[in-house]
Structure formats: C-alpha cells, structure tokens
Amino acid sequence: MVSRIAVAGGGIAGLSAALLLARQGYEVDLVERDGPPPDDLGDIQTWQRPGAPQVRHPHMFLGLFRNLLCTRLSDVHADLLAHGVEEVDMTAPPGVAAPPDAIDLAGFGSRRATVEWVLHRAVRKQAGIRVHQGVSVRDVVVEGGRVTGLRVDGAVIDADAVVDATGRRSALAGAFTGAEEESPCGNVYHSRLYRLLADVPQPPMFLVPVVFAGGAGFGGGLYAHDNRTFAVVFARLPEDDVLARLREVGAFEAAAGAVPQFEPWLRAGNSEPIATVTPMAGLTNTWRELSPAAPVGYLPIGDVLCTTDPVLGRGASFALAGAVRLADLMDRNAGDLEAVGAGLRAYARDEVRPWYDDAVRDNAQRTELWRATVEGRRAPEADLPLAVLAALAGMQDLRLWELAQLRANLLAAPDSLDTPEVSKRLDAVLSSGWEPPVLSPGPTYTELTDALAAQTG
Structure with a gap:
C-alpha cells in the first residue's frame, strides 16, 4: 500500500x-x-x-496550462488572478466577436x-x-x-x-x-524585465505575447506579464559574435529601441527596467x-x-x-x-514525444534560415509553416482560427492540422485573393546590427 x-x-x-x-x-x-x-x-x-535559471526569462502560459489549472487546481488559478495575472481570450482573432459555440480558450503571460x-x-x-x-x-x-x-x-x-x-x-x-536523445535548439536568449510606470496605460498587444521578427537571422518578442511587468527578449545563433553583444545593457537597449512595436512600452517615462540583461545559453531539445x-x-x-525550445512556451504546460x-x-x-x-x-x-519531434524539426528549419541571413547567403525557399498559415487565415475563417489555436495551445496534437478539412478551408481562403500579412515589420538583421554598431559610437 x-x-x-x-x-x-x-x-x-x-x-x-x-x-x-x-x-x-x-x-x-x-x-x-x-x-x-x-x-x-x-x-x-x-x-x-539558481536551480531554475529559466525563471528569469519571459514566460507565456498556454491554453493547456490554464485549462488544467481551472479544472484541477482551481484555487491556484483564482489566486493567480487575485495577484495580478490577466488572461487573454483566444477564442477569436483580435477585434472579432467569438461565435456563440466557441470553445473556452485563454492563456496568460506572467513571470x-x-x-x-x-x-x-x-x-x-x-x-x-x-x-x-x-x-x-x-x-x-x-x-x-x-x-x-x-x-x-x-x-x-x-x-x-x-x-x-x-x-x-x-x-x-x-x-x-x-534511450536518450538531444538536439540543439540553435539559439541563445538575452532578456530583460521591465515595469510600466504608474498611470501609464498598457500599450496595445497582439494576443500574448507581442511577437516580432522570425526567420531573419534573429528572433525576439515582448511578453506582457503580471502586475504591469513585461519582458523583452532577443534570440540569436550561438555562433553570432555580432549579436553576442546583446548581453551588454547598452547594446540590448539599442536593439530594443530599433523595434517600432516596442516603442510605446519602452518610451521614456512609460517604463523602467527592474532587472539586468540575462543570457540563457546551452539550450537543447532533450528526450x-x-x-x-x-x-x-x-x-x-x-x-x-x-524539454523543448523555451521560445515555444511548452515546458510549463x-x-x-x-x-x-x-x-x-x-x-x-x-x-x-x-x-x-x-x-x-x-x-x-504517445502524447509528449510528438512535440519533441515537432520542436526538433522547427528548430532545424529556423536555424538554416537564420544562418543563411547571417552569412549573407540566399535563404532557401520556404513556405509558411502550416500552423502559422492556418492561424493567419483564421482571421478570415473562424474554424481555421479555432483549429490553429488548439494546436498552438497544446490542446490538439502536432499533426492535427494535417486534415482534409483544413486543406479545403485554406484553399477557399487563398482562392479568394487573400494573402498572408507580413508578420513582422520589425528591423531586418542588418538594421539590428547597425543599431548595435551605432551604440558603440
């Protein structure tokens, strides 16, 4: 017993x-x-x-995490809301009313x-x-x-x-x-935590987090957290010595200042840093x-x-x-x-291993794109990943939105979008003349490195 x-x-x-x-x-x-x-x-x-260095970096808590809290640890969920955590409804795209039969789908950002x-x-x-x-x-x-x-x-x-x-x-x-397997994530993170000052309205976001720049030699984002805190993060290739300067406070702030989407958050008088720049290296997918x-x-x-690449936000869930x-x-x-x-x-x-395989594939594709950019080579032609395309097309077709969000929030399997229904709906959206919007009007790799070079001067 x-x-x-x-x-x-x-x-x-x-x-x-x-x-x-x-x-x-x-x-x-x-x-x-x-x-x-x-x-x-x-x-x-x-x-x-010290035993959990990831605590100092941005976190988003996906729908799987939030739903399990609600159903299994409801007192913890209620206490989080009572202590400054704010949920984001993901039942429909921003500015679109959710249908009456929409599933309950929300997540949140928090330290x-x-x-x-x-x-x-x-x-x-x-x-x-x-x-x-x-x-x-x-x-x-x-x-x-x-x-x-x-x-x-x-x-x-x-x-x-x-x-x-x-x-x-x-x-x-x-x-x-x-058996043990390991695959490098292909990136190093540098992040810093800030707090909005009193009486400053929270700037607009695109869901949680605000994300920009992927597949152009580096990545990054701004994550809204609890109690008016937020984190800015940049990711680079481990061998990228130019962007390695992001570990320096001045260089990090120069890079953050080069991102237009961050300006309302980081504008003088709107926020203040509450931690130094923190790196995280040695990242691997492990099984x-x-x-x-x-x-x-x-x-x-x-x-x-x-473990999977922390940028995917799956570990806590x-x-x-x-x-x-x-x-x-x-x-x-x-x-x-x-x-x-x-x-x-x-x-x-049966349920976790498929996400490890998915992360390994995702990281390999991203690493190749980043390396091509950093080395000045022509990047290989690549279609938008199905999960991204379905989410964007979901702004035209709410069923696609729902299916894409279920997968993104770990409430459906990695291959859940590989179905005749999704193919048919995507074809209908694409044949209407719709084209995917530009995900990231943020700086190019050259513009980011120029911002760092100017900071040196």
Whole structure:
C-alpha cells in the first residue's frame, strides 16, 4: 500500500504534483534545493532560484496550462488572478466577436516566479505536505526492485514512491532511463524585465505575447506579464559574435529601441527596467525514455523526460500536465505503482514525444534560415509553416482560427492540422485573393546590427 511519496523538485511540476497527491490523501515530502519565496509578492524579484535559471526569462502560459489549472487546481488559478495575472481570450482573432459555440480558450503571460509563488502559497496551506527547502537530493533508495526512500543531504526520507521533478539535469534519472536523445535548439536568449510606470496605460498587444521578427537571422518578442511587468527578449545563433553583444545593457537597449512595436512600452517615462540583461545559453531539445527496468515507484515527470525550445512556451504546460497525469494514474490504478509507471511511459511516448519531434524539426528549419541571413547567403525557399498559415487565415475563417489555436495551445496534437478539412478551408481562403500579412515589420538583421554598431559610437 502506498502512503508516503517524496517529490524531488520544487518547480511547477513538483509543486503541482505535491498538491494533487496530497489532495488524494497521500503524505508528501517535497524537497527543493533552492530557498523559499518571499512572503510578499512585491519582493519576488529578490527570490534567488539558481536551480531554475529559466525563471528569469519571459514566460507565456498556454491554453493547456490554464485549462488544467481551472479544472484541477482551481484555487491556484483564482489566486493567480487575485495577484495580478490577466488572461487573454483566444477564442477569436483580435477585434472579432467569438461565435456563440466557441470553445473556452485563454492563456496568460506572467513571470514564472509569480506562478511558483502562488503554488507555494497553496502548498503551505495544504495538509499532508512537509516541505524541505534548501536541501539537495542525492539518489533514490531501492530495495528488491522497489523504491523505499529518497536520499538527501545527510538523511533518507522514507517513501513508497519518488516523483522526480528535478528537471533536465536530474541527478536521479541517469540510472533509470534508457534511450536518450538531444538536439540543439540553435539559439541563445538575452532578456530583460521591465515595469510600466504608474498611470501609464498598457500599450496595445497582439494576443500574448507581442511577437516580432522570425526567420531573419534573429528572433525576439515582448511578453506582457503580471502586475504591469513585461519582458523583452532577443534570440540569436550561438555562433553570432555580432549579436553576442546583446548581453551588454547598452547594446540590448539599442536593439530594443530599433523595434517600432516596442516603442510605446519602452518610451521614456512609460517604463523602467527592474532587472539586468540575462543570457540563457546551452539550450537543447532533450528526450529520455523511462526504462521498463526502472524500480517500481520511480516516477519522472516534466523536464526530466522532455524539454523543448523555451521560445515555444511548452515546458510549463507539460510540467503541469505530467503532474495531472500522474495523479490520475495513481487514482485510476489505486496506487498500483507498476501500472502507474507503465502509464507514465505510455503518456510520454504517445502524447509528449510528438512535440519533441515537432520542436526538433522547427528548430532545424529556423536555424538554416537564420544562418543563411547571417552569412549573407540566399535563404532557401520556404513556405509558411502550416500552423502559422492556418492561424493567419483564421482571421478570415473562424474554424481555421479555432483549429490553429488548439494546436498552438497544446490542446490538439502536432499533426492535427494535417486534415482534409483544413486543406479545403485554406484553399477557399487563398482562392479568394487573400494573402498572408507580413508578420513582422520589425528591423531586418542588418538594421539590428547597425543599431548595435551605432551604440558603440
């Protein structure tokens, strides 16, 4: 009989799993190596999370994440809204009335730290959870092929199961996972966080986030977050030494100033930076297969099994989705840990793996386009990706909009647009004389590098 569960990792996956399992009646020990968040959300920028560097970068929370919060952790969802998170309705294009039968589809932008702060509040209130903060996990204790505990700094926590939510660099996963794949994302990020000043109206956005410039040697965007905060991010090729200067505050600000869409946000007197420029390198898409020979009760979720390019915004959604699937499997199988492990393997293989493959393809195509631009070569001819074309054509056909948004928000499979219905509707829109609008009137690669060169002078 399963009674005690140790959850290793206090990010979105671990916090969510701890909450869901405790609410099913299990005694949960949550172990997190970073320190606790501040009591006041206003102090969240002081929270140090060296174990989760992605916390300092822009985040968008897709429809899958929001829907799972609403249905499975409704108190967390309500607390997020009460603490400054604003949802964006995506049931129809901007300025278009949604049809009466439109599905409930929304997402939101937020600082990752704000989401985790609210999850921590729920954990502190939840009976049955013991939190071990500032403690590192070492390994899983196994006897007779079954998990019996979690070894941490100088101690062993007795447990019938260990949920591994420690992320891509898990110290626990190596012994229990089989095939591993890795593919470079092909980019380095530089981002900075700002806050709109008091009484400054929020400038207009195109959904969340405001996005510009893709496929022209670099990428970037502006993400609206909670409590009037927002983040600007640029992405470049790892070998691009010219744009590597984006790590410098002056160069970053010069680049941001070269983007017309950012001007209403960054105009003097409208906002102020609340963090320095932060880089993020070494980005890879990774996939691990949980070995059938893993001990009964070792249960990995989230980034331990799969990571994809952060620009796609999928990590948080699959972190929460993995916690929800784990809780469902525990309930459905009455705590039969062998069945739960098999269920997690099937879930990862059938529902998560296709998104890994999709990210690898997307990154390879983008990298080739960027390199051609940076090297001054003619870029290979490339049609708009089907997902992008369907979303744009959706401004003419609301059914296309719905189908494209379901896929973009992880509520439909990667191949869900490859259907006769979508082909027929796209043909009808294109035959009407409609042409896709220019997605990004922002600066070209040359204009961006010129802005950096002028900053030097």
